[in-house]
Amino acid sequence: MSLEHFDVLVVGAGLSGIGAGVHLQTHCPGKTWAILEARDTIGGTWDLFRYPGIRSDSDMFTLGYSFKPWTAAKSIADGPSILEYVRQTAREHDVDRHIRFRHKVVRASWSGDDARWTVEAECGEARETRRYTCRFLYMCSGYYRYDAGYMPDFPGAGDFGGQLTHPQHWPENLDYAGKRVVVIGSGATAVTLVPAMAGTAAHVTMLQRSPTYVLTLPGEDRIAGALRKVLPERAVYALTRSKNVLMSLAFYTVCRRYPGFAKKLLRKGIAAQLPADYPIDEHFRPRYNPWDQRLCFVPDADLFKAVRRGQADIVTDHVERFTPDGIRLKSGRELAADIVVSATGLQLLAFGGMQIRVDGEDVNLARTMSYKGMMLSGVPNFAYCIGYTNASWTLKADLASQYVCRIIARLDRNGGGYAVPHNDDPSVGEEPLIDFSSGYVQRAIESFPKQGSKAPWKLHQNYIKDLITLRYGTLEDSGMRFVAGRDDTAAAAEAA
Structure with missing residues (x-):
């Protein structure tokens, strides 16, 4: 029986995958493609997470797609609004008809002789195996x-008489009205949950082992609001997007080059939001430099407002053990709680745990090197999308999808075949793919591909550099090999 063949298979129907579909339709007209999605709906992260107050941790003028303006007033948007934006994009561009839902990709095998991938997916509740072939896997x-x-x-979690939950699996009918809530964590999820639950809950405590850098941003972009009075929406979007890219890059650069100055600036911003006698250094002075871990953004100072009103507080201490009535801390203090939310982070998993084989050999991801932050050494016609850690995810997703389309067009001019990154330079050193000290990164980063110490193997956290390299730079360099092949359409017909 012949396998269904596509020019391109995209895995994932979230923010990145829907954007990839639009770019394929725009820049690769006539190509056949499909999106394989493990879940039964569009949206990825923005559909999975349902906890109170879920929102973007960057502005929507840069988190939005380059081709679809964000027109809502809120620059820092809530999760349901972002989800509708993604779904609306899929409908408007007819991407949704290309999606195969409940297709969890578990294996992808490359054949150099045929210059194609065979992709295996487990489908539906029965986990029936279905196979597809494609020329390019994204x-x-x-x-x-x-x-x-x-x-x-x-320790003692089983003794706790209340409810313990994780934000990633938020109970649909969790009633926290009038309840005492402890949120364990100090990252983006925690600083979102605390003000969202404050006011409805009797009291909310954010329990953190160590502080995180926090920066207040306005929920609405005033410059965009002013521009909307005189310019069409697309022009407003382009100008505001460029402005926000430059501002965030400048702020990141200052933080990395002048960490002492950045610390003082961030502390001054926090002090302006809290009472004069508040112990800022105890709760908002991290042990690391800014952007050694991701900063947390607080729209309209909502976290600080909850603290000032007495609806929430922050405790910096370690959990000794759970008790029937709450949490005992190592300091000896006890926090009474009816509900404990463990906002303790996510788990990293490269490519959804998919097995990758090239010409019959398993690929050990930890022994591969990232090429331009989106392809892997020794793995042909394969790309992946990982966004920035210091800026909006979609900025890199747009560039990566456009680069994939450029590679596909180049292969067409070469009569098919494949593109494979290959490192022949012994002076290129290995570095972690994600250079963050955060616990969720350190727990899993050894199993991920490496990045190199210099171009084209270096993963730039710089949109402008990537814009020049991926959208306008040459496809021909020392790290990329293009192998000519016969016309892919004829090869597919022969295999079938």
């Missing part, structure tokens, strides 16, 4: 594990 599945977040093994 992974847009992110790097988080969808079926489970990170939950520490808390």
